Amino acid sequence: MNGPDCPSSSHLSGTTPNAGRSWEEIVADKQRTDAAKIPLEWVLPPAVVAGAEARRSLVGAFIEGLLDAETCQITDMDVPDLVGLMESGAFTAVQVTTAFCKRAAVVHQLTRNMLEIGFNQALKRAAELDDYFRAHNKLIGPLHGIPFTLKDQFHIKGLETCMAFVGWIGTFEGHKGTGKEREFESEIIKEFHGLGAIPIGKASCSPETSNNILGYLWSPHNQHLSSGGSSGGEAVMQALKGSAFGVGTDIGGSVSMPASFNGVFSLKPSSGRISMKDVANTGPGQQIMPTVAGIMGRSVTTLRLVLKSLLSTEPWLQDPYVVPLPWRELEDYCPGKDLAKLKPTFGFMENDGIVIPHPPVQRALGLVKRALQEAGYETIDWGPPSNLESHQIHGHIARGDGCPDVWRALQLSGEPEVPQIRGLFEPDGPRDPMSLPEYQDVVVHMRDYRNRYQEYWMSTAGLTRTGRPVDVFISPVTATAGLLPEKFFHAEYTNSTNVLDFPTVVIPVTFVDKDIDVADPNFKPITETDAINMAAYDASAYHGAPAAVQVVGRRLSEEKVLAMAELVVEALNLCKAKGHG
Template structure:
């Protein structure tokens, strides 16, 4: 909806600058980095590892290195307070923001106030408030938190409620998911931006600052890569959680629609419910993803959100390592359209060898083509002409960022699909889903277990991150949204310019494949994380996460053996 009260006096650049200054002022003076450090960081290849750790005191470094389970154990035993934990992550997040500009909303004071309440509760009752007691978290700036703004990085949404002025909701409204985290004891410390926006600018990959952080939940992926919070929440309609998680070397879960509540979440295309945006979880381990999802489901969100699926956590659906030899995975090396870059090929090969050595069966995955998902996804996601995005930009007069060049035509929204055209696309989607499911069930004939494959492995994208504006094929992830399957991203390795070179015998599968491979530069990509995705059956998040843990454990053992062999050479 267009805001009838447009601020036509103040240029959008000034509004954005004031917003940046306002958030910067929330950082305590003792956490401010020297200008020389901030400027020097811009010229570093990587911000990870020793460089960032050198900026932290030992206590902050020690606490922020712990995963969710360890933090809960320490707070439950009283050896750490919630205030100490939250303060450490806030301090680290403040430094990360100064180096990367990846916090649209800073809520350190609110977070420390909540941490004090949690400590008081623990001292009085000698128990934790909930399973995420005192755990610092961050969210993409689509989720409303009382006391903070929600701009979604639109300049025109600053100091409004989703672009509207004079409402009683600005800084006074809470998304259902945030309410659930409050009940569980988790502590939001701030909110992250879209990867490219007119308030903070472009977000680079902290492992390799020549490359993108991925989008659109790139801010949250950077936060997790640099450990600015213990876990994060992004949003996804076409890979917007999976891609940045892959590019930044962190784990993620994109669930099926309805497993995590989206009630009261800001966004565009709100009326599109055929293939809705979902909330996804990012963290440094499968155990973290599992703990967050299981905790959320314990709050029974379907009692408050009619679009949440009434499905509690199902422990009986999980697989365990003692099922050795009785599991089969589908395996997609490429989708017949675009070949992954050499480092992604190497990561896939590592996973294939790992699973075979561990005794699991692999089935070549040849489902209905990803090319069909390309025909479906864009028409559903953008079938309205993206008029709400255009309206949001008009509030301030800000331009569209380069990543959405072509979204509009002659500076105006494109003509939306007619209802009949839209229904034809939905019919195609239903047929595609039916045929994909039939194919999946048919794999029982080849699996060697008597059952269809439990999940399939594929590239997340054809690239390990990518140079700006050098991304040509999203269908490895958009197809998963079209199908409404859950997907887990599993980091595998890093680009090595000495190992990951284009095979001289490479023959492109398509013109897009040729363009994509021509864009690969081993030296430019060196050091970037490489991941794969594990995809499961719709609403099968419990099973998928347990399978992902099996893959991770097998990979860890494979890497240990490889390290021993290398050391003995």
């Protein structure tokens, strides 16, 4: 499922593929099978695992203390550096893949975040790439030998896809005897194969990344807080450096929010830039506001490299829903010019008029704004059509049919609903769907909202020094720097970008400091939701959690959003070097 919302249709089987076995037995069997896929020499002592559960943070020195020096050296590197070292012959694909598999194994034992483990087949593929390199003295592609992980929605030959549904275990999307079990692959996996990237496993998912197979997934920066959802497993993997980059899915912040909560970079593209062909999903028939595949990593540079590499495969030739839009270099936006010299203008949405962000998010926004201004960039207030409208639109489109397929997927095994999705249903089944005319009215509203948002964006040309519209705007990712379980009240900072189909890049900025990010005793809420959200804030409970912002651009402007995000990172680094952040 994707984020706090789960679009749905009627594509799931109503049969019971695991008849005669309780859901608990099915889960226990899967856990034993997956545990056996971890080499004995990588298995952590029970005392270490128990000790980790009691810790507030798992990042940095703690996890690296469980690894050897070479594993730390390799897994601490970013993707471009790893590619360069393999091209020079300093490292082999087997060395790099072994290091990441080992670290991923440790991450999984500490956090229980992998629904599928594929170390053996990953190492086999790495050996094939090394053979290719020795025979041809060149890399097979721009991601040669780079180990990566994905949210458990993507089909990989040799691995299963359960998408956190117990009833999907041992099946193909809830069906048995299809001939596709462990044989079928998503289009994006085929693209990565040709590029040289190596999938090593698939990560946990669902709202707040809570499910009956692996349990509740916590943020490794602060294990009192959620990893977020629904791509939280992938965000945790990136935060603990268990793979070189990751792929999740997003329909309402399901990539962006976990990236924010776990302190990693992410790209949520517009629909039609990255293939979703043959990817398991809830509600595949809902194409008005489609689910998109997003990228997570340690830097904007990695996000850029992965997207550029995927587009080099011309995915539109295999997937008719991918826009035939090749990668555009900087000069395609501003021929013969340096983007920084154009002095782009950044819009700033400090709050959306519905919910004011918690103090650490406000501080992160302030740090970014100051950094950009000190670097000489213009910033203006951003006041577009209200996110209240996007809230109404998003909920109706995402859940307009009552989520019957999610309900049926749960019934396949008889597993109970986790609290995070219980509100989707009536006590005895799915909610009644909207009528087709009602649904079409919502689509008309969405079209009107998009038109007015575009008109507002273009009107900002009258507010900027350059006489050009704002290039991108910056806003909170969520109104909170972290998420206490079942205390999530406002998703519109990200939901709106899905309604508008805008690309976004999440940038980690700082961390919650209980001595700095204290609640304002004179805070006056602007809405009832704002009051509820601020009442949930506790500086001590949130201490150590990452605080991030998102850079948002117009539809299908991924290259520009990435370039602008790099300017933000450069400005922040310069500001920190001066001791201002």
